[in-house]
Amino acid sequence: GAGVSQSPSNKVTEKGKDVELRCDPISGHTALYWYRQSLGQGLEFLIYFQGNSAPDKSGLPSDRFSAERTGGSVSTLTIQRTQQEDSAVYLCASSPPGQGLGETQYFGPGTRLLVL
């Protein structure tokens, strides 16, 4: 079946512009996660959704970052007034409903963001 998809695959933007990154999880997966992968910081958790609610936003680096999820499916990560340090690969993952104990997270291919 279809895996997690993300768009765009690559995004180049100018400093100060806003960007939107999209994630389509695997159908039926109730949990959705955003991570950031950068050279200096490695892989970092950003935010977690259960359905449309985000119980944990603790990884969002600043108030320029926000995310929403609609219909228990698609999620959008928005970065306002982008800075060069926002350049990274943004990975989305989803996991199926279950006991909630370490459910496997299935990752998308990521969006590579470059802020000039």
Added chain:
Amino acid sequence: AQSVTQPDIHITVSEGASLELRCNYSYGATPYLFWYVQSPGQGLQLLLKYFSGDTLVQGIKGFEAEFKRSQSSFNLRKPSVHWSDAAEYFCAATLNDYKLSFGAGTTVTVRA
């Protein structure tokens, strides 16, 4: 602080040789442990995971990992490496059910 450490940044191994990637964790309790692989331009693929029970875990692509509580380690092994195993490998852990903490990754190069 909770952390996952992968001591080796880069490992080079000959095709057909064995491979061992190290992972250590620092948590107050035993976390759930995972190994993921990332090929260039690809997302992360789960190789195996440990929750409890048997300390030797079998995964996909011929990989296995051994959990050692006394050493706070979860090392990944493969008896005979194939050229297609060249990739970056990440160890990850979580105490709760969602927030994965990743090690810095180990890049594996396979030489003919």
